[in-house]
Structures are given as structure tokens and as C-alpha cells.
Amino acid sequence: MKIGVLALQGAFREHLTVLERCGAEAVEVRQPGELEGIGGLILPGGESTTIGKLMVEWDLMETIRQRTKEGMAVYGTCAGMILLAKSIVDSDQPRLGLMDTTVRRNAFGRQVESFEEDLTVPELAGGPVRAVFIRAPLIEEVGANVAVMAQVNGKAVIARQDNMLVTSFHPELTGDDRIHRYFLSMIKQE
Numbered sequence: 001m002k003i004g005v006l007a008l009q010g011a012f013r014e015h016l017t018v019l020e021r022c023g024a025e026a027v028e029v030r031q032p033g034e035l036e037g038i039g040g041l042i043l044p045g046g047e048s049t050t051i052g053k054l055m056v057e058w059d060l061m062e063t064i065r066q067r068t069k070e071g072m073a074v075y076g077t078c079a080g081m082i083l084l085a086k087s088i089v090d091s092d093q094p095r096l097g098l099m100d101t102t103v104r105r106n107a108f109g110r111q112v113e114s115f116e117e118d119l120t121v122p123e124l125a126g127g128p129v130r131a132v133f134i135r136a137p138l139i140e141e142v143g144a145n146v147a148v149m150a151q152v153n154g155k156a157v158i159a160r161q162d163n164m165l166v167t168s169f170h171p172e173l174t175g176d177d178r179i180h181r182y183f184l185s186m187i188k189q190e
């Protein structure tokens with residue numbers, strides 16, 4: 001199974017490593033043509049304004065939108081989650097806008113650079129998921145078609161809508177591959 005990782009900016013290399021460890025063929029995506037033959041795409045963490053601008057510049061917005069609507073699975077971590085959201089509080093930055101969510105950037109306060117938390121995720125067997133949050137966004141609101149899979153302080157930090165998955169933290173940093181494996185299982189179901 002060929003999985004793409006958007007490789008414009010941010011933590012894309014770590015995702016390639018995890019995907020390979022999970023037995024997937026991982027490829028870097030920088031141009032629309034590189035989306036061909038890909039079953040799933042990871043939008044990594046990084047700086048969502050920079051990634052969004054580069055997506056516009058590299059002509060990727062419309063192709064990714066189209067492929068996702070056709071059923072390609074997409075997983076957005078952190079900045080990737082912001083890029084998938086329909087609504088971003090106090091921001092008009094470029095985005096895919098495919099997921100029925102309202103997100104708030106840097107939602108834990110700018111002074112909280114990063115922290116870790118154990119999350120209860122009923123869909124994932126094997127105990128709590130250790131989550132690393134880095135200048136993390138939160139999902140403030142979700143539409144009726146969005147399933148919340150984990151929360152921190154009553155706010156969603158893992159959510160799924162059909163073939164789209166988002167986490168506000170960075171699972172590629174902990175060595176726990178369960179979220180990536182869950183994402184790969186979404187693709188097999190397509």
C-alpha cells in the first residue's frame with residue numbers, strides 16, 4: 001500500500017519512518033502528480049500558515065481536495081488538523097476546509113510550548129496513548145458527522161469524519177504506532 005506524506009514543511013520525515021515500520025510504502029508528496037496511486041495521505045505537524053501557502057503555490061489544494069472527496073484517506077496531525085478544518089478561529093489562512101470542525105490554533109496558550117498526556121482512546125486496544133502536544137490546536141466544535149475519539153479537558157484531540165482522521169498531537173514522536181495503524185486500517189476499508 002502506497003501512502004504519501006506531504007513534505008513541504010514540518011515533521012514529515014518522522015511520519016515516513018513510522019509508515020515504513022508499519023509495512024507501508026511511504027512516499028514524499030510535493031507536487032500534484034505525486035498523489036497518483038496513493039491510498040492515503042498524511043499532513044504533518046509544522047506551521048500551518050506556511051504549509052497552506054506552499055500548498056497553494058505548488059498547486060496542491062485542489063488536487064488533494066478532489067482526491068479526498070473521491071475517497072483517499074487523509075490524516076492530519078497538529079498543523080495538518082488545522083489545514084483540514086472548515087473553520088479556524090481568528091484566521092483566514094489557506095486551508096483544505098474539508099472537515100466539519102472549528103479549530104483554535106495554539107489553544108493551550110503560547111507559553112505552553114509542549115506537554116504530554118495519557119489519552120483514553122476506546123477504539124485502540126492496548127492501554128492509554130501517550131500524546132505529545134507541541135503548540136497544539138484544539139477542536140472547539142464538531143459537526144454531527146464527526147466522531148470524537150479522545151478528549152483533553154472536554155475538548156476533542158482525536159476525531160474522524162469518514163475517510164479523514166485528525167489528532168492535535170504528534171504520534172510520530174513516541175514510538176507507539178497505533179494511531180498510524182488505525183489510519184492504515186481506514187484505507188483498507190475504502
Ligand code: GLN
Binds near residue numbers: 046077079105136
Ligand atoms: N501551532 C502550529 C500552527 O498553528 C501547529 C503546531 C504543530 O503542528 N506542532 O500551525
